Amino acid sequence: xxxxxxxxxxxxxxxxxxxxxxxxxxxxxxxxxxxxxxxxxxxxxxxxxxxxxxxxxxxxxxxxxxxxxxxxxxxxxxxxxxxxxxxxxxxxxxxxxxxxxxxxxxxxxxxxxxxxxxxxxxxxxxxxxxxxxxxxxxxxxxxxxxxxxxxxxxxxxxxxxxxxxxxxxxxxxxxxxxxxxxxxxxxxxx
Amino acid sequence: xxxxxxxxxxxxxxxxxxxxxxxxxxxxxxxxxxxxxxxxxxxxxxxxxxxxxxxxxxxxxxxxxxxxxxxxxxxxxxxxxxxxxxxxxxxxxxxxxxxxxxxxxxxxxxxxxxxxxxxxxxxxxxxxxxxxxxxxxxxxxxxxxxxxxxxxxxxxxxxxxxxxxxxxxxxxxxxxxxxxxxxxxxxxxxxxxxxxxxxxxxxxxxxxxxxxxxxxxxxxxxxxxxxxxxxxxxxxxxxxxxxxx
Amino acid sequence: xxxxxxxxxxxxxxxxxxxxxxxxxxxxxxxxxxxxxxxxxxxxxxxxxxxxxxxxxxxxxxxxxxxxxxxxxxxxxxxxxxxxxxxxxxxxxxxxxxxxxxxxxxxxxxxxxxxxxxxxxxxxxxxxxxxxxxxxxxxxxxxxxxxxxxxxxxxxxxxxxxxxxxxxxxxxxxxxxxxxxxxxxxxxxxxxxxxxxxxxxxxxxxxxxxxxxxxxxxxxxxxxxxxxxxxxxxxxxxxxxxxxxxxxxxxxxxxxxxxxxxxxxxxxxxxxxxxxxxxxxxxxxxxxxxxxxxxxxxxxxxxxxxxxxxxxxxxxxxxxxxxxxxxxxxxxxxxxxxxxxxxxxxxxxxxxxxxxxxxxxxxxxxxx
Numbered sequence: 088x089x090x091x092x093x094x095x096x097x098x099x100x101x102x103x104x105x106x107x108x109x110x111x112x113x114x115x116x117x118x119x120x121x122x123x124x125x126x127x128x129x130x131x132x133x134x135x136x137x138x139x140x141x142x143x144x145x146x147x148x149x150x151x152x153x154x155x156x157x158x159x160x161x162x163x164x165x166x167x168x169x170x171x172x173x174x175x176x177x178x179x180x181x182x183x184x185x186x187x188x189x190x191x192x193x194x195x196x197x198x199x200x201x202x203x204x205x206x207x208x209x210x211x212x213x214x215x216x217x218x219x220x221x222x223x224x225x226x227x228x229x230x231x232x233x234x235x236x237x238x239x240x241x242x243x244x245x246x247x248x249x250x251x252x253x254x255x256x257x258x259x260x261x262x263x264x265x266x267x268x269x270x271x272x273x274x275x276x277x
Numbered sequence: 278x279x280x281x282x283x284x285x286x287x288x289x290x291x292x293x294x295x296x297x298x299x300x301x302x303x304x305x306x307x308x309x310x311x312x313x314x315x316x317x318x319x320x321x322x323x324x325x326x327x328x329x330x331x332x333x334x335x336x337x338x339x340x341x342x343x344x345x346x347x348x349x350x351x352x353x354x355x356x357x358x359x360x361x362x363x364x365x366x367x368x369x370x371x372x373x374x375x376x377x378x379x380x381x382x383x384x385x386x387x388x389x390x391x392x393x394x395x396x397x398x399x400x401x402x403x404x405x406x407x408x409x410x411x412x413x414x415x416x417x418x419x420x421x422x423x424x425x426x427x428x429x430x431x432x433x434x435x436x437x438x439x440x441x442x443x444x445x446x447x448x449x450x451x452x453x454x455x456x457x458x459x460x461x462x463x464x465x466x467x468x469x470x471x472x473x474x475x476x477x478x479x480x481x482x483x484x485x486x487x488x489x490x491x492x493x494x495x496x497x498x499x500x501x502x503x504x505x506x507x508x509x510x511x512x513x514x515x516x517x518x519x520x521x522x
Numbered sequence: 523x524x525x526x527x528x529x530x531x532x533x534x535x536x537x538x539x540x541x542x543x544x545x546x547x548x549x550x551x552x553x554x555x556x557x558x559x560x561x562x563x564x565x566x567x568x569x570x571x572x573x574x575x576x577x578x579x580x581x582x583x584x585x586x587x588x589x590x591x592x593x594x595x596x597x598x599x600x601x602x603x604x605x606x607x608x609x610x611x612x613x614x615x616x617x618x619x620x621x622x623x624x625x626x627x628x629x630x631x632x633x634x635x636x637x638x639x640x641x642x643x644x645x646x647x648x649x650x651x652x653x654x655x656x657x658x659x660x661x662x663x664x665x666x667x668x669x670x671x672x673x674x675x676x677x678x679x680x681x682x683x684x685x686x687x688x689x690x691x692x693x694x695x696x697x698x699x700x701x702x703x704x705x706x707x708x709x710x711x712x713x714x715x716x717x718x719x720x721x722x723x724x725x726x727x728x729x730x731x732x733x734x735x736x737x738x739x740x741x742x743x744x745x746x747x748x749x750x751x752x753x754x755x756x757x758x759x760x761x762x763x764x765x766x767x768x769x770x771x772x773x774x775x776x777x778x779x780x781x782x783x784x785x786x787x788x789x790x791x792x793x794x795x796x797x798x799x800x801x802x803x804x805x806x807x808x809x810x811x812x813x814x815x816x817x818x819x820x821x822x823x824x825x826x827x828x829x830x831x832x833x834x835x836x837x838x839x840x841x842x843x844x845x846x847x848x849x850x851x852x853x854x855x856x857x858x859x860x861x862x863x864x865x866x867x868x869x870x871x872x873x874x875x876x877x878x879x880x881x882x883x884x885x886x887x888x889x890x
Contacts, residue, residue: 113535116535126703128703129644148706153871322733323731338743341734342733342735346598352587352588352617355587356598358583359591360599361595361599363596367728387584
């Protein structure tokens with residue numbers, strides 16, 4: 088994976104898309120990379136598709152948004168077509184396995200992609216609320232140059248206050264991260 | 278015993294700018310005299326800020342030997358709010374007309390009163406816009422002729438006169454001082470203003486005094502008619518007295 | 523005196539609105555008066571929390587008129603006061619700013635541009651250039667910094683308070699929704715530790731001594747009786763502004779000395795323009811760039827020199843020609859054609875600018 092990355096993540100409000108985008112960018116910054124993260128924001132506070140733009144590289148990032156991205160993560164059904172403009176033939180589309188049908192319909196069978204049963208894994212093995220952290224884990228394994236420690240530190244900065252109230256939550260998040268990373272190690276297909 | 282050569286003027290007045298700039302028969306000079314007397318009695322000259330609105334009230338900018346600021350039409354309360362919040366030791370007076378208080382600056386009056394800002398507001402109510410040439414004001418009486426109600430204010434079309442102090446009374450929390458005086462009763466007016474200032478000094482809350490005033494120029498009245506309009510017409514509609522102590 | 527908000531250098535990764543809260547704190551701002559409007563809201567959110575910690579003040583007013591006029595009250599009182607706004611709020615803010623311009627009041631205003639006209643979008647644009655530079659019923663005697671990174675947001679905010687209190691012109695940080703909402707690396711620092719000289723605030727009203735007896739009263743006016751009285755006041759401000767302009771005007775160039783196409787951009791779009799120049803140079807196309815940092819006053823002479831050395835000019839902006847109109851008087855008489863790449867309310871990428879630049883160069887016969 089190249090070292091100057093443009094990533095778009097999309098999901099429903101409440102799925103935690105912005106959290107994982109910020110954690111990813113912050114971890115990259117802590118690892119000594121240049122990074123920029125910007126959320127999409129409009130007048131719909133709730134109910135719209137939530138988009139996050141992340142860039143990680145060696146040089147200072149130029150424009151905050153971009154035309155097409157290297158990786159596109161799709162977490163919900165409505166997000167599949169919402170991110171169409173950011174997906175180029177060479178973009179890697181990462182999506183939850185439950186979205187298989189929609190993804191095929193919008194992007195055809197030839198799109199470079201990774202399907203992850205994150206929702207299923209979260210529901211069956213962990214907890215639905217760590218769905219996004221599984222996706223973060225997959226992203227990390229695909230990006231492959233961000234030290235896990237920096238990501239864990241960023242997680243702590245963002246969720247530490249909740250972990251303090253409920254230590255089980257920390258355990259859940261770390262397991263979700265690991266699960267995602269293991270999954271991402273194997274699953275790229277053409 | 279010596280005879281005084283001229284009537285005493287308040288010590289806080291600026292003699293260099295007298296005679297003042299208001300029209301003959303205008304009530305502003307009287308309200309400012311009441312304010313000057315109250316300032317003298319409380320010895321506030323060196324810690325008072327006098328802010329005037331736009332309208333005839335702006336002509337008071339150099340009336341006193343007191344630091345002063347012109348603001349914009351209706352915007353005197355936010356300026357003083359911003360000042361008082363960071364210099365609470367200063368005593369601040371907003372001086373404005375009924376248009377500035379109840380029309381263009383109404384949102385500021387409502388919100389400053391609701392927040393119980395430590396400001397003293399003095400509103401000259403002369404029942405019309407005077408500086409711009411005699412248009413209808415929020416306080417124009419039913420049937421009163423102005424340049425924009427040439428056939429008399431019709432309540433059905435143009436609304437009923439705004440009762441400023443009563444409006445403030447409905448909004449301001451406990452601690453506010455609210456009164457309506459008149460230039461026809463100078464000692465009473467001075468006492469209302471003085472109580473308003475003391476209220477601010479003691480940090481009790483918002484203080485608000487409306488004064489009924491005269492505008493013979495735009496009313497197009499002679500002395501007797503002016504007095505009649507103030508004492509009969511205006512005082513009949515706008516009840517003079519303290520609303521909250 | 524409360525604890526200093528910053529000591530040493532603090533490397534951080536944060537949103538622009540948080541950077542602005544730290545910057546205003548570090549600049550010694552005493553008070554913020556504000557009214558909620560996207561995309562500047564989080565600046566207020568951070569300020570209210572930090573102000574509480576560091577003994578500063580905040581008031582949420584009833585509207586932007588009130589926020590602007592209360593900011594004026596704050597500076598009259600001798601405090602470093604500021605406000606922040608955007609879009610329709612910036613429209614309302616022009617009334618108090620007109621008073622600040624007339625009375626030479628050192629207010630600092632942070633603008634997070636959003637889409638317009640009207641309520642537009644809450645997101646991003648560069649459409650508040652006209653309003654911020656020339657809003658109000660006056661001459662635009664204002665200082666407007668158009669920042670393009672978090673580091674600049676921080677440093678120009680520190681500077682804005684100094685410039686406002688030194689020159690007594692209303693001073694603006696013209697940011698935008700992208701800069702407010704995006705996260706990027708920043709180094710925060712205490713300006714005095716770095717050797718910056720911070721200009722102190724001083725009361726303009728409520729001075730010591732009994733007015734009329736121990737000193738003259740301060741009577742500040744914005745309304746004059748005679749044409750000539752107003753003329754003198756405005757001309758004095760015009761003179762001060764013209765004299766200060768050379769000190770105030772700031773700009774950046776890149777490869778502008780040997781370019782065929784000069785790209786002019788400001789704010790966050792300048793980042794894309796700079797990246798576009800690098801792409802074009804790699805392709806062997808001779809592009810350069812000129813970025814005004816101050817939009818008021820503009821570095822007119824330097825812009826004209828840079829433009830005069832090129833054959834073509836391309837203005838790129840997230841507005842429909844507001845920057846182009848601002849710079850055109852500086853180019854008067856030059857023969858270089860000026861092309862506009864106008865994307866009102868839309869973000870602009872380096873690739874777009876590079877493609878547009880290549881197209882213009884090729885069609886004019888300066889391509890490869």
